[in-house]
Amino acid sequence: MKGVKTIFNISLKARFGSLKLDLGYKGSKRVLGVFGVSGAGKTTFLECLAGLRKVMSGQITVAGEIWLDTETSCFVPTEKRHIGFVPQDHLLFPHKNVLGNLEAGKARALQGGRDFQSILKKVVAVLELEPLLDRSIDQLSGGERQRVSLGRALCSGPQLLLLDEPLASLDLRMRKKILPFLIRIKEAFELPIVVVSHNPTELQVLCDEVLILENGRNVMTGSPNELFASDLLLNVAKERGFENVFPGTIIEKSDQVDCLSLSGKNGNICIQIPPTDSLLGDRVLASIGSENVLVGLERPRGLSARNCLSATISRVENAGTRWLVHALVVDAVPEFVVEVTYDAIEALHLESGLRIYLVFKTSSVTTLNG
Amino acid sequence: MPTIYETVSSTLLWAVVASLLVALPGLTIAYLLARREFFGKKVLSTFTTLPLVLPPTAVGYLLLRLFADDGWLGRERLGFDLDIILSWKAVVIACSIMSFPIFVRTARVAFEEVNPRLERMGRTLGMGRQKVFLSITLPLASRGLIAATLLGFTRALGEFGATIILAGNIPGRTQTLASALFSAQQSGNETLANQLLGVALLVGFIAVYTTERLASKRSLRKEQTG
CATH class of the missing domain: 3.40.50.300 (P-loop containing nucleotide triphosphate hydrolases)
Known part of the structure; x- marks a missing residue:
C-alpha cells in the first residue's frame, strides 16, 4: 500500500x-x-x-x-x-x-x-x-x-x-x-x-x-x-x-421515546429508541441484535413496532445453521444484518437486489451511552 | 553495679544497633527470596532460617569459634584483633544474628504479599526496576516491613543464649536486660528480678501489640482491594 x-x-x-x-x-x-x-x-x-x-x-x-x-x-x-x-x-x-x-x-x-x-x-x-x-x-x-x-x-x-x-x-x-x-x-x-x-x-x-x-x-x-x-x-x-451497531445523533426527545438520526453518506434515517439520559444533539451508539429484526416484503400496517426501514438486500449468506440477510438501507449507508430461518428465505424468496422492509421494536434498540 | 536504667537503656541501644545492622542485608535477602528465582535459593533460605531453629547457645558457640584467636575472623588469621569477644560489639553481633531470621521471614512475606502485577504496571508506565521498587513495592510492603523490624528488634532485645556465650554477662559492660534478669534470679535478688521482668513485659507488649495492629490493618486493606 x-x-x-x-x-x-x-x-x-x-x-x-x-x-x-x-x-x-x-x-x-x-x-x-x-x-x-x-x-x-x-x-x-x-x-x-x-x-x-x-x-x-x-x-x-x-x-x-x-x-x-x-x-x-x-x-x-x-x-x-x-x-x-x-x-x-x-x-x-x-x-x-x-x-x-x-x-x-x-x-x-x-x-x-x-x-x-x-x-x-x-x-x-x-x-x-x-x-x-x-x-x-x-x-x-x-x-x-x-x-x-x-x-x-x-x-x-x-x-x-x-x-x-x-x-x-x-x-x-x-x-x-x-x-x-x-x-x-x-x-x-x-x-x-x-x-x-x-x-x-x-x-x-x-x-x-x-x-x-x-x-x-x-x-x-x-x-x-x-x-x-x-x-x-x-x-x-x-x-x-x-x-448491528450504528453511531447516531439524538434529534428529538420526549418522555416515551427518543429519536436517533443515523447518518450515512447519502442522507439520514431516523429510528425510535427507548428514552436515554443523553441530551439533544448528543452522539450515541444504537445496537440492534440481528435476531431482533423482522423482514417484510411490504410496508407492514397495523403493527406495534415503531421502526420500519426500507432496504435492499445486498447478499444472503449461510453461516452454519444460521442464515443472514445483509441489507442496505436505502436512505443511508449502514448495512443491516438480519438473522432469518431458511424457511423464511424460501417462503419470501429472499435474494440480493430484492427490496424489503426491516422492522424492529423501539425496545429492541439498546443504546450504548447514558 | 549499674542501675536498672543503665542496663535497660544499653540493652535498647544495642537492640537498635542490631536492628539497623540487620535491615539492609535482611531487606535484600528477603526481596530476593520473595521475587527472584536463582541457583541456591533454597540453601540461602535455609541458612537464613538456621539461627531460628538452632539452640541459641549453639549459635553463640559458633560465633565464639569464629571470633576466637584461631578462628576464621580471629587475630591469627586477620593479623589484628577485632576485639569482639566479651565486648558490647559481641552483644550487637549475637543479637543481629539471632534476629536476622525473624526479620527476613517477616519481610519476605511482606514482599510476597505485594501483587507482582502492580509492579509490572509500574514498568508499563516507564518505571525502571529501581523506581518500581522504591515507589511501588516498598510502600506497599511498608507495614509488613515495619512489623518485621519490630519483631526483629524484640528478638534482639530478649536475646540471651548466644549473647551470654559470646559477650558474657559483665555488669556495666555486656550485661543485657535478659542476662541481668538471669543474674538477679540466680543471686536471689527478687526485687531487681521483678523490676526487670516488668520492663521486659512492657517493651515486649508494646512491640507485639504494634505489630498486631499493623497486621490487622494490612489484612483489612487486602480485603478491600483484593
Whole structure:
C-alpha cells in the first residue's frame, strides 16, 4: 500500500505452557482489535507487545519503532516501550489516590518532552475525572476504577495504548457507560490502540481492523463488520449472535421515546429508541441484535413496532445453521444484518437486489451511552 | 553495679544497633527470596532460617569459634584483633544474628504479599526496576516491613543464649536486660528480678501489640482491594 504508513508489523513465535503463539500481522489501521475465545492467547499476545513476556523468535515494530527483533537480538524492555497498558482488573496502585495514580507515569511523559499538565488536563476532561482526583482507590466504583486506569495509561504519554478486555470486569450497565469513554479516547488521542476482547460489539464499535485469534494463531484479519457477520465468527460467538451497531445523533426527545438520526453518506434515517439520559444533539451508539429484526416484503400496517426501514438486500449468506440477510438501507449507508430461518428465505424468496422492509421494536434498540 | 536504667537503656541501644545492622542485608535477602528465582535459593533460605531453629547457645558457640584467636575472623588469621569477644560489639553481633531470621521471614512475606502485577504496571508506565521498587513495592510492603523490624528488634532485645556465650554477662559492660534478669534470679535478688521482668513485659507488649495492629490493618486493606 503506497503512501499508507504501516503502524503495526508484528510476527511472534513463543510457547507459554500449553499455549503456542504463532502469529503475524502487518497493518496500517490505527485501532486494532484482537478477538478470540478465552484461552486463545489474546492477553498473552498483548503481554508480548508490552514486553512483559519473552518470545522465542519474532519482531515487533510499532509506528516505526523496533521493540523486538530476535535476529539482531534487539529487545526493548517494557519501561522503554512507551506503552499504556490497561488490564481488565484495572490494577490501580492502592497506596496512591486517584491523582497519584494519574501521575505515576509522569516521569516518562516529561522525558518524551510532553507538557504533563496539559496531558493531565485533557485526560481529566475526556474521562470526567475531576470529581475523583482526591479520592482514594477503595472509594471508587468499578467503572470509576476503569476510567482512572485508562487515565493513568494515557497520562504517561504512550505511543501505543493496549487495552486488555477493558469492559470485561464490569456489569452490563457499567459497560454501556465506559464504552463511550473508549470511543472518546479513540477520537481525542491520535494513538495506535490494540484492544483485546471476546465481545464482538465492543470491537465493532472501536476497531478499524480485527484480528481473530484461535489457539495462538491469527486465523482471520479484516474489518470488524465483515468478520463478525461471517460464518466463522457466528460460530465462535454463538451465544451472542450479531449486533448491528450504528453511531447516531439524538434529534428529538420526549418522555416515551427518543429519536436517533443515523447518518450515512447519502442522507439520514431516523429510528425510535427507548428514552436515554443523553441530551439533544448528543452522539450515541444504537445496537440492534440481528435476531431482533423482522423482514417484510411490504410496508407492514397495523403493527406495534415503531421502526420500519426500507432496504435492499445486498447478499444472503449461510453461516452454519444460521442464515443472514445483509441489507442496505436505502436512505443511508449502514448495512443491516438480519438473522432469518431458511424457511423464511424460501417462503419470501429472499435474494440480493430484492427490496424489503426491516422492522424492529423501539425496545429492541439498546443504546450504548447514558 | 549499674542501675536498672543503665542496663535497660544499653540493652535498647544495642537492640537498635542490631536492628539497623540487620535491615539492609535482611531487606535484600528477603526481596530476593520473595521475587527472584536463582541457583541456591533454597540453601540461602535455609541458612537464613538456621539461627531460628538452632539452640541459641549453639549459635553463640559458633560465633565464639569464629571470633576466637584461631578462628576464621580471629587475630591469627586477620593479623589484628577485632576485639569482639566479651565486648558490647559481641552483644550487637549475637543479637543481629539471632534476629536476622525473624526479620527476613517477616519481610519476605511482606514482599510476597505485594501483587507482582502492580509492579509490572509500574514498568508499563516507564518505571525502571529501581523506581518500581522504591515507589511501588516498598510502600506497599511498608507495614509488613515495619512489623518485621519490630519483631526483629524484640528478638534482639530478649536475646540471651548466644549473647551470654559470646559477650558474657559483665555488669556495666555486656550485661543485657535478659542476662541481668538471669543474674538477679540466680543471686536471689527478687526485687531487681521483678523490676526487670516488668520492663521486659512492657517493651515486649508494646512491640507485639504494634505489630498486631499493623497486621490487622494490612489484612483489612487486602480485603478491600483484593
